[in-house]
Amino acid sequence: MSIPKHHPDPAMLVEFSAGTLGTAQSICVAAHLHFCEHCRNEVLRLDQIGSQLLSQSEPETVDSNLFDSVMSKIDELPEEQEIKFDKEDLRFPLPVAKLFNKAEVVPEWKKMSSSVDVAQLVTGQSDYEVALHKICAGGKTPKHSHSGKEYTVVLEGSFSDESSVYSEGDFILRKEGDEHQPMGAQNGECICLSALEAPIKLSSPFGFLMKPWLRLNPM
Amino acid sequence: MLGTKIANFENKPKPSAKMGVLNSEKRSDQWSLLLVDVGLNRSRKSFAQLFAHFAPLLKSFAQASRHEGWFPGLSEDLVQEVMIKVWQKAAGYNPEKASATTWIYTVARNCRIDMLRRKSNTQHLPLENEDFWHEPDEETPVTLLRQKRSEDKVQASLAQLPPEQDEILRKVYLEGKSHAEASEELGLPLGTVKSRVRLALQKMQILVAPEFRDELL
Incomplete structure (x- = not known):
């Protein structure tokens, strides 16, 4: 496994560690951490801030029955149902494996262009559209610009654009107005996780008349 | 973990x-x-x-x-x-x-x-x-010694942070505010909030640039 060269902004890691990062971004950060020992250690150190603040908190008396209540719940705990992952599932980071391989309805790959397939993931939030993209070897995507933020993490293989080559674990943030033309590597297909910010909030009373926004940007 | x-x-x-x-x-x-x-x-x-x-x-x-x-x-x-x-x-x-x-x-x-x-x-x-x-x-595995050292460092330096850095870390970790929410509440530009956090992290030696990964601590 190569060492990722593109990392999330430290502010994102702080919010991840503090637990204030949105679901979609958290999935992307977790996917990056799967590949990046450097950032994993950084998060471990960041967790120590929370730990210190917790241990310095002014203790608050808890209800005198709380301990007994916890103990009786412990005695009634059902056996933990573990989801079994095989090796094939775990080639992806765990949250992706759960959302893709182990989803109640396994997402389908759909053709988006001659060289790109996409599979939408159900993540229980609507601020970002989270999906997997598969670019075939040497596949060219159309040049496009972004209408909102997009986070991308390479899960398998590599792709390149005008500015760099991105390999497994690389974390890429595209901002509004960025323009680029990603291209799959020649030597094999590339699978990426991406979270694309919803450009329009359907807040108007006629929102239902508008189509749910369509993903036009492949990467 | x-x-x-x-x-x-x-x-x-x-x-x-x-x-x-x-x-x-x-x-x-x-x-x-x-x-x-x-x-x-x-x-x-x-x-x-x-x-x-x-x-x-x-x-x-x-x-x-x-x-x-x-x-x-x-x-x-x-x-x-x-x-x-x-x-x-x-x-x-x-x-x-x-x-x-x-x-x-x-x-x-x-x-x-x-x-x-x-x-x-x-x-x-x-x-x-x-x-x-x-x-x-x-x-x-990160060695325990290294881990311990960094815990001690965080503990010691957290206590010595300037109040404005300490305040933001508390907002983020305890109150659960995002950087953006903290900036709104404190009436500070987002950039200022982020740079205060970054200064605090540098002081606690939590942030290490990827290129120095091997010299960690």
Whole structure:
């Protein structure tokens, strides 16, 4: 496994560690951490801030029955149902494996262009559209610009654009107005996780008349 | 970090169940030893001691929350949920990796997010927050010594942060504000909030540029 060269902004890691990062971004950060020992250690150190603040908190008396209540719940705990992952599932980071391989309805790959397939993931939030993209070897995507933020993490293989080559674990943030033309590597297909910010909030009373926004940007 | 590496942990030499046997590679603080005892021996006595120490801290942590949708009545629910998780997951606690306090903080953070998500979501998210902290199996262990040193550094330097940096970290970690929300509340530009956080992290030597990874600490 190569060492990722593109990392999330430290502010994102702080919010991840503090637990204030949105679901979609958290999935992307977790996917990056799967590949990046450097950032994993950084998060471990960041967790120590929370730990210190917790241990310095002014203790608050808890209800005198709380301990007994916890103990009786412990005695009634059902056996933990573990989801079994095989090796094939775990080639992806765990949250992706759960959302893709182990989803109640396994997402389908759909053709988006001659060289790109996409599979939408159900993540229980609507601020970002989270999906997997598969670019075939040497596949060219159309040049496009972004209408909102997009986070991308390479899960398998590599792709390149005008500015760099991105390999497994690389974390890429595209901002509004960025323009680029990603291209799959020649030597094999590339699978990426991406979270694309919803450009329009359907807040108007006629929102239902508008189509749910369509993903036009492949990467 | 949370119970997902049980198999690996079993392969390592087991931490002595007899407490008090210490050497440089064992974590020796009282809470970590108790937590290991709960994990290995399902000791209710040790669990009771952990509860007596952590439940009041966790309640205080819960009461500090200013998350949207959070109200003080949830505090003891959170304490209860966290302590049950501690019991369930204790076998996965790896004292080489983190102190018991840090581990319990991560359990509390994850439970808090899951509780908030359950309250606010109409759609079901098939993930629990601890899934985000799953570690791949080929993990190279961070040595305890290095880990300890960084904990001591964070502890010592957190106490010496200028008030404006301390304030923001508290807002983020305890109240659960994003950088953007903190900037709005404090009437500061987002850039200022981010740079204060970054200065604090540099002081605590938490941030290390990727190119220096090998010289870490």
